[in-house]
Amino acid sequence: MSRLYSIAPAAIFLRRSSSTSPPSLRAPGVVLDAATERVRSGTFSPEDARDLFDELLLQATPVPGHALNGFLAALARTTCSDGLSLAVALFSRMSRGHGPPVASPTVHTYGILLGFCCRARQPDLALAFFSRFLRAGLNANCLIVNTLLKALCQAKRTDEAADVLLHRMPHLGCEPDAISYNTVIKGLCDGSRSNRALELLRMMAKQEAGCSPDVVSYTTVIHGFLKEGEKPNVITFNSLIDGYCLVGKMQKASRVHDDMVSVGIEPGAITYGTLIDGYFKAGMVDAALTLFQEMSAC
Template identity: 50%
Template sequence: MPRVRLPSASSSTSSSTETSLRAANAALVAPTERVSSGTFSPADAHHLFDELLRQATPVLVRPLDGFLAALARAPPSHACSDGPALAIDLFGRMSRGAGPRVLPPTKYTYNILMDCCRRVRRLDLTLAIFGRLFRTGIGANVVTFSSVLRSLCDAKRTEEAMDVLLHRMRKLGCIPNAISYNILLKGFCDDRRSQIALEILRMMAKGDACLPNVVTYNTVIYARRIEEAKDFFATMSTYELVPSVVTYNVMLTNLIKEGLLTEADDVFTSMEKTGCAPDSRLLNNVARLFLEKGEIIRAGYYLSKIDEKNFSLEASTVELLISLFSRGIYQKHINLLPE
């Protein structure tokens, strides 16, 4: 008769621990889903953490990261509309005296928290968490530095952001990528210092490791004068970059505002020839701009495209059309207005 092997005390303990860990993991799944659906309030979050900090099983980092990330992304319309600030507050609770009940945070945890600090415009907290991360010895990656760069640019400290990108990132063992450069480019463009942004673009173009991408060109095309924007648009093919819908939207907006209407027509025609399908936002934007210019026939063409593709009119387009209808100027596309 074969011998039956009974589980040892250690294996029973191990099994019990695994069961407890699975239960702890599951405890954060439903709250994370409720945050995403907009039915989880700040009071619910604090009650959840009261329970987590009382339990004997350590709080697992991965489900905790998922919960904090959901809070960070909570839109203003949700119950946790102040999700980023709440995530920072809850993490602070877990850090103060939680001891072994909370497993050590990971690089991902710190990245989430730094992004939360950026969203609530707390540069001081972003830099404090960044320093704390390095004291742990975990190290940083490009996502970590992205939060630092965005926070500095949001605070109009673009010179410091450029120093971080050009010098400190490499010293700390992290190589900037296209996203890093694009953040800095946007910061200088938003700060109306597009000449420096242009120099950064040229710096990227000369390098082998970090060539410009479509987002890079979208940023500088939006910020530059129309003749320069046209030149940049034309040189995208140098890097085998295909303009996106956003690129075309920016170019069309610039051309129409500058009164270069025939060139705008040509750009839209080239867009369709390349197989880049216009979306609702682009068609509404272009139709609206032509209506504002009094270009009724051109506007009608884009309104017809909206109708063909079963897109909806945006509120600002509807408002402009109603204004024109009331003045007896434009009646052709009244059927597009919502009932």
Template identity: 50%
Template sequence: SLNGFLAALARATSSAACIRDGPTLAVALFNRVCREQAGLRVAPITVHTYGILMDCCCRASRPDLGLAFFGRLLRAGLKTNEIVANTFLKCLCYAKRTEEAVNVLLHRMPELGCVPDAFSYNTVLKSLCDNGMSQRGLDLLQRMQGVVPNVWTYNSIIDALCKARAMDKAELVLRQMVANGAQPNEVTYNCIIHGYSTSGRLKEAAKMFREMKSRAKGHRADVVSYGILLHGYASEGCFADMIDLFNSMESNGITADCHVFNILIDAYAKRGMMDEAVLIFTEMREKGVSPDVVTYTTVIAALSRIGRLTDAVDKFDEMIAMGVQPSIPVYQSLIQGFCIDGDLVKAKELVSEMMNKGIPRPSIVFFGSIINSLCKDGRVMDAHDIFNLVIDIGERPDSITFSSLIDGYCLVGKMDKAFGMLHAMESVGVEPDIVTYSTLLDGYFKNGRINDGLTLFREMPRKRIKPDTVTYGIMLDGLFHAGRTVAARTMFHKMIESGITADISTYNIVLRGLCRNNCTDEAIALFQKLGAMSVKFNIAILNTMIDAMYKVRR
């Protein structure tokens, strides 16, 4: 029959090319039959036909076509049944028209000659919960008339409430579920344990875990349940509880899988406890559990981070020997480790290996973060070596990378090198921005080269760089520190006249600078003027002014 053929197509196994082949073909076949108008040779189209087609549209992610088929059904004068009405609700929910689905469920289904059943309510409840409307879902649960909620209904609500961190309401629904005779299963308890764990309420999570083991008839805690609670303990650094729970798995007949071991290894690795992490890794292998790409990525990244690059490379080689394909994060961890260690030859070899394997090489953002970190640590020459490596592998440095190097040279007092990077930046076609100029200005003033700073500042308009609040703050602070109060006043007035908004940080610099340069009366007058303008002062300004007023006996 036509309906049987369409139903078989809808249930057909998806191909590798498209996960929606069967449903899509069913709809296409129906449309072709209708276009050809085959007359008596085609079986009559029934309400069941439309129900199959509407479901196919949902599976093919075209709920709008499903709704169109429902309209066609009504125009054909066919009588709707419960199955088609429920599929109509499904189409509305898939189309993100959940409010309309609620209205149909509560008010219009009787008009269609149908009575809502558990499937009707479950469909709409799931849509409400999936769209972050857990409270609406809870309200609908209370309004269910003539239909007894099943475990699936309760699980949808409990899961949504847990994701919304409404744990007290979730547990209330659990108690209501038990009181109404619906037996909680693993999904029910796992949702609540996960909710409590991610909320940091580990005592409640452990209590629910124990309740699950004692109450859930035929639904004992499984490896997923253990994994959820273990992750909660790991996230909060509760290692004793984590290991106790892990050790209890075997005695309770639960075999730890790769995911469970990954949780433990990651917990230790994140806190630099690599000896413990390696012990768990060894135990994992001894118990016949094969590490996956996540396991190796975690271990290699942690070893690289603490400078144990020999061990990291050993794990990298072991990973390949085991047939596990290294991921991008694995390569990045090793490259970063070698860059920080100063072994740029090895770092370049790894980049070449990535490119030879067709793996995208690290971006300028990745190298830029390493360069910035080294510059902050005063290792600007090492940072510059990595900068040269970036160019050597064909990456183009951006303004952020150049600015990081400029900042690094400023921090170690090599201002000529810093200024040279500005010229190098322009020579390769990278436009300096306000951050670049502000960084260089800050370096000039902090290294006592006030005139060079003023010269650079005057150059900015010619380069079409407009100073912002941060730039003016650097200039004002530098001038006041150098004792150039008149120039600082002029700069402050220029800032206001150019339309740049002075923030609380700017006022703090000006008031502190005036007080430091024995212009206390002027500072007090400005302070009072700002107070009259309802400017909200921070503690730094208040401390500055209290100290100033005390010194002049005001």
């Protein structure tokens, strides 16, 4: 077992010292707050981790949730390679009764852990924490489910991610938002499944999903097609133009129109109609009239 997670006997002094007097136990919240400051300052070492475990394991008082969350969040922001292992070991030992219990881990606690796992590219561990979260009977929110979707996509389980997105999120107590869809769309595109991603984008555009696509939605899909070596067709370009128009990015919409023409795809009535409507809504009447004249001349 790594030195980082070895737990010294209870009789060992908690702070390395030559003193022979019994250790002075501090409240668990104070212990974790002090450790959090050491993590933030970059001076938290494996030896400090061992001492932290030793001191907490001698406590009978529950560890306050806010103190644990602060410590886990600080670890998550570090680049320490042992950070995730330490966070998992600490949380698991305390929540399984090996030492003082954690006072009611919250959705925030699990959200920190899931996000930490994703950033460390450990999606299976994130999924294990989500399973534990469900068993705890806590109510999910979009933030934690979106992290679950990211973990599933990292694990190349995009079909499961799409199923959670389309069918399970309402049963978990939250509705998908643009981030939910964009996460799955990116996962599909990363897996060379841009056609499936385009289907999700169309669902968003029709507002069947209850939220509208944004620029990220469209650019992810278009880049997915390009990465797969496929030449985007008129539907793909129209979808991208529509997305930019929806968020008022008319310069980008116009640039997509120009790119469309440059690769030999003829804009149709839908293309022109979308752009003209977008220009009017953006108050760019002159641009709308110029494009209308261009369309009439075709």
